[in-house]
Amino acid sequence: MGKICKTFEEKQALDGVDFQAFPGEVHALIGENGAGKSTLMRILSGLILPDSGSMVVEGQKTRFALPRDARQAGVGMVHQEFLLVPAQTVLENLCLGNRFARTGARLPRDHVRRKLKDYREKTGLVVEEDILVEDLSVGERQKVEILKVLLRGPEILIFDEPTSVLAPKEISDLMSLFRILATDGKTVIFITHKLNEVMVSSDRVTVLKQGRVVCRTVPEETDIETLSEVMVGKDLGKRFRKAESRGGVIAELTSVHVFGGEKEKKLVDVNLVVRSGEMVGIAGIEGNGQQELAEILSALRLPDIGTAILPEEIGFIPDDRLEQALIGHFSILENIALGLINNSYCRLGPLVLWGKVAEYVQDLILSFGIKSEGPHEKVGDLSGGNQQKVVLARELERSKQLLVARNPTQGLDVKASKFFYQQMSKLLGRGLWSNVADRRGGVVLISSDLDEILTFADEIYVLYNGELMQVPTELASRELVGRLMLTGKTEFGGLAMAEGSGNER
Amino acid sequence: MKDSSPWLALLVSLMAVLLTAFLTATALMLGGFSPVVALQALIEGSMGSIDNFLGVTLVRAVPLILTGLAVAVAFKSGVWNIGAEGQFYAGAIAAVWVGLSLGDYPSFFSIPAVFLAAALAGSFWAFIPALMRIRLGVGEVVTTILMNFVAIHLVSYLVRWPLQEERGVFPNTDLIVESVRLPKIIVGTGLHLGFLVAVMLTLGLAGFFNHTVLGFNLRSLGGSQEATRVSGRLNISSLLVVTFLLSGCLAGLAGGIEITGRTFALYEGLSPGWGYTAIAVALLANLNFKAVLLTGIFFGALEGGSGAMQREAGIPAAWVSGIEALVLLSVLASDRLFRRLLGSKWQLKLRESGSDG
Structure with missing residues (x-):
């Protein structure tokens, strides 16, 4: 070929x-x-x-x-x-x-x-x-x-x-x-x-x-x-401005286990702490427990064993936007409302104030640069990148305390990605907001894109086969994290194939 | 925030009607009947006079509109309730029972009481499949259909034994007393208050789905359960229960209104399959509530005109049921046809991004 x-x-x-x-x-x-x-x-x-x-x-x-x-x-x-x-x-x-x-x-x-x-x-x-x-x-x-x-x-x-x-x-x-x-x-x-x-x-x-x-x-x-x-790949991207100081604990997982069907283990003894103002990066290849971890962090499910202490206002950017984040035949307006009206946005008791939602969505369309014919265009008619922007616009708005993001920049062009990271640093209280220490949020970035993790994360973890391993930041190199993602091990003892792949799924 | 465009619904319906006219004419000719005479009789019988239109077509439209709304509510929210027929009978049973047990109280007390009983009974009948779906994961298509048979045979039992008329001759109940019968909207015709109830419920539901948070959440549920769970952070199970209950409540109310407005007694075959025709009513309306009003009247006219067709053109009533089936088939066909002609952008997008590897 x-x-x-x-x-x-x-x-x-x-x-x-x-x-x-x-x-x-x-x-x-x-x-x-x-x-x-x-x-x-x-x-x-x-x-x-x-x-x-x-x-x-x-x-x-x-x-x-x-x-x-x-x-x-x-x-x-x-x-x-x-x-x-x-x-x-x-x-x-x-x-x-x-x-x-x-x-x-x-x-x-x-x-x-x-x-x-x-x-x-x-x-x-x-x-x-x-x-x-x-x-x-x-x-x-x-x-x-x-x-x-x-x-x-x-x-x-x-x-x-x-x-x-x-x-x-x-x-x-x-x-x-x-x-x-x-x-x-x-x-x-x-x-x-x-x-x-x-x-x-x-x-x-x-x-x-x-x-x-x-x-x-x-x-x-x-x-x-x-x-x-x-x-x-080997080249390291530009370093993102990392957290100078970190606040109190926002979210904490303690010995969390999740089981799939038939004694299958999806998550094994996961411990994780997210502090305010901090971005936690979780690297790993899809299917190693990402979905389960993300659902626990965003309060969509409870751990089978262990405890999860989570804040109230959590934003979640799922991996599969057409399946989990958006409803294709709904308009941009309705898709934004799907996440927000239940949190007492733009409503009067049981009523939805669609006029207010429309004004609000119009603003988001402008600030996120969502290319569309207006708030009433069907999300299914937008391009993939613009669909993702709709998701980002909504989830950044609701993630006052914690944002859980899975591959958030997939399908986004450079400009849109940059905008997203700007919004994220705003959430983390960097730049102008850095003084208001106790109002900062936290971010958990779950991504298979190693560059993204290494560039932005303050703490780096690798999720392999349901186990979460922390990588000391000073040791976090592309090679080491990449190897951990692929094999779950840092040393290669004589190509132990049976052992290495036997744990898979 | 809007229902699927009313214009689109109208266009689809129009195409369905044309296709149906063509198909039925062909079928009638093959059967050796004159389509012209048959159509004349149908139109004459259903809307040839004000009396026929008000007393025949609209009266028959009432249960069709209400069960049609029940089906539309369910389908819009992603619940395949095929059990409007059973829920209708459950409502009818409750209405007769309460209507017969109540003494001679004033109407403004006893009619709402009967309505409440009918609505609750319909909801209860839908609640059983709801539980089976949520707790056990049994698909509601099967359970709601089976619940229909339970209701139909329960009626057969009740009208022969516990609720049979005093004389004990015919398999039907006694007539309910005057005070629980619905007043007529226009005196001298058969058109009863139930029609007004149906119209108000239609408008109410349209408003509910378009302007309330719960209505919006139900629409999301119909759009995508996964997105509603993940991005809406909503409890899918409770939304499903709400849908089942609301749908069953409407169908039950239809049964209650049929008893208090038209028949005043319960007997076997009270419904000539309203609950099934309701599926056609809802689908022909493209699940648009306001359009259900129109399609309900359309099917009411078909039902109403069947008598005239039988008398004037010598066409067996069974043919009318056949025509109804043809309408449903051509609705589904033209719906697909229409969508294909438009070339659904959404599906194309889905396919492309789905093949990304």
């Missing part, structure tokens, strides 16, 4: 990416969240179209308009979410919608059974074929997904974060399967966050950062430290 570009709205997801993978190799594609890994692979498998650039698959210049085209060209993708029918047997699932890659003919069941036997002998991939999918474990379901793709006889196999749901034993099985497939002459590409997997089982590595390829290498010529450095 050469010079692939893809833009979503105002955000450039891929910026002139060149990517090569060869038959017979296991190729690891790594990068931070939003680096463009999945986008690139979706283009390769025909799920989305690139804006520009070219693709050559097996010596032929191609352009996939439909997933079917990619399938016919011999590209198969195993997705992160499984697409199986739980109430059908493995065999039925394998036959469902599966066709010969080149002719498009349906697969007869006997043929599938024969093929399965073939694969069992060749790869050791064993799945009971007459069992219902709902009775299978996650690892077994993944095997079914893999078999489903293999049955199409592809030459290129793409795995989107295949190990995130697997147990250590299953991971090492999967890695040996990769090897077998590659020996068979196939191209295996897998996306991952976990560097130890890369070191152990890939032939070559491509690192993406912010939509560009920043590194191409082979595991023998590199090590985990170098890779994580390349992945998260």
